[in-house]
Amino acid sequence: MKLTFIWRVVFLVAGLILADRMVGWVMHSAIQRQRNGVYYEFKYKVTQAKAAIVVLGSSRANHHYNVNLIEEATHEKAMNYGQDGTSVFTHYILLKTLLHWHKPKLVVLDIKPGDFGGTQNFNEVAPLYPIIDEVAMDGDDLNMVSPFEKIKLYSQCYRYNNQVLEILGSTRGKPADTSAITGYSALPVKSVVLDNLTINDSSFNSSIYKYFKQIILLCKQANIRLIVCTSPCYRPVVFDRTIAVVETECKISGVEYINYLNNTLLPFDAGMFKDEMHLNTKGADAFTQDFIKRLPPF
């Protein structure tokens, strides 16, 4: 074995580390210089918005809670952090990151039927790495994503995996109007055919449920009021293990739980829905108006 081979390997490894750090540095600077785009808005919501009322959840939270109506009614700044295709795990990581920047007065957590069921790909949190890089997730959280996530994150590039073009693109163009950033995204009113198959789901995944309890604990420790809510869905619910567990856990922990499933008092008919699980803008406004009535006084 020639010595040159070892030197080549050393140079290569050193070059790789250097290139990784350099690209990481470029991306980090790009994040600071963003002017618009999805990542800019998300970063703004997390680090600068400092909202008093925070809505967490998946796409249902994103499309159901019209925070403009909440702001008008409460005269407090409200922000919607709902993210498509995310689970309670991501909501927990997001809340932890938010608390690093400021302490809201109220957290609204939207839980949907089946949230604690089935298998969950915790890798869903990866797109948030560029936002939460200042507040590293601890070892246990990273292990949920993958047993090797901690090792992967030694790379400065990896945290920007698949976000490079979006982040670089957002450093150009017109600056976004931060006053218009609310996080709420309304779904259009369209006539659609909806099926009313009943929900009867008894699946349960304790590792997801664990993060629901962590959210309750985090809010208690930070002395933040937490409201857990299940917003309306078109399908009638016969039984849902997630909802049953949430009801019990909220009762035990003294957390307010509002359940809109099977709600016959409000006119949540087909005209209010975009699909079986999502309200359209008309439905979202009707739901938010009712939800506001249940909010505590500020």
Next chain:
Amino acid sequence: MEFLIFYPIVTLGYFLLAQKYRWFWLLAASCYFYMFFKPIYILILGVTIVIDYFVGVNLVKFKGKKRKWLLVASIIANVGILAVFKYYNFFVGNVNALFATAGMGARLGYLNILLPIGLSFHTFQAMSYTIEVYRGNQQPEKHFGIYALYVMFYPQLVAGPIERPQSMLHQFKEKKTFNQADVSYGLKLMLWGLFKKIVVADRLAVYVGSAYDNYINQTGSTLIVATFFFAIQIYCDFSGYSDIARGAAKTMGFDLMINFRRPYLAANITDFWRRWHISLSSWFKDYVYFPLGGNKVRLVQWCRNILIVFLLSGIWHGANWTFVIWGLIHGLVTIAHKLVEKFDEKPGNVFVKKLLLLFSWKPLAVVINFAIVTFAWVFFRAANVEQAFGIVGKMLLHANAPIFGKTGAWMLLACAGIAIVLGADMAEEYRLKLALLHHSNTAVRMASVLMLCLGILLFGIFRNSSFIYFQF
């Protein structure tokens, strides 16, 4: 990721150990590798190894009909295991459907079993050993451990290449020394394979999955794009695996056969099968096509032989009618191509000859062949025959409709990945000096390696997705 820990330990251990212990080290590592997926299934592999080992040893002791019966027993054992685990439920499903059609109440029970990973690959590799020993092309291996290692060698255990005993067995006995050229070549091959899998195949899989799994709500043009993406996806996925397997073996000094030779640059279907999954197509050629008479028979029998080979190749891939149809399409196109070739050899109609000459213009022939192969992939990818025909119908009747698009950045990265892979293939095919990973200039080589590493970190899809061919 687990492999990135397993591989250096095994390779380092291999070079640190004395030659006489190396076979045991590799065998133990291969067992661990296989048991990582489903431990109990190592017993199935063990049974076939023991049977084929004893058949191999005894084949030279017997003569005449006894030898033949011994070979038949080995083939029945191997094919029997394959039949039970891979085809039994498919058979039962079809028989039950027949009963139902005939109005009979009888029902056969299904087996609640999972298909052992890579079963078709190691079964075929084991069968090639007994056949070669029977034919006298290979001396039986007396060392049980070395024979077991031939079947179980971890880089090619779960998805090939399907090796022949003549090219592998002797390699396990040779003393391999650390060779920097081999290590460097092997690592670069693995890196390129990883790039094809993680950056290109897994990205395209997202689009293909969302289009095919919800094909009813997709337009024909979306399904055309998805099918094109699947053609690239399966190539990058499978050839990526083959590169990783060959690279991992090469770093220890082992040479595995080349499984892919730029298949999408083939000018006709026969050429395609000389370039695609070479280890399987040559297996079928040597052990099915030639024994049936190959092309040294009457035209009708020749066509029959081609059809048998492709139908078997289809069913080898999976117990589903979609694979049978996929094989049938390839078989029929191959027969058509052979007939055109035969026609071309004879003097005849000048106009038809000129037309054939036009279609044999390489760029046009490559595009036509790619279109045919891509069309056949619809049946390979679809979950069932109904879905496959539904997709074909939409592709033909609703092609003039908007295409479902991911974000601009996603599409840009997908197209860039496809361009890199196909560009590399074209550079190799036409011997352009663009093989940057093997460039004569050290700085260019190192820069290419760095770029690939950064490309994987920045644009790879890290979702623990498996290789497509692991299921076969």
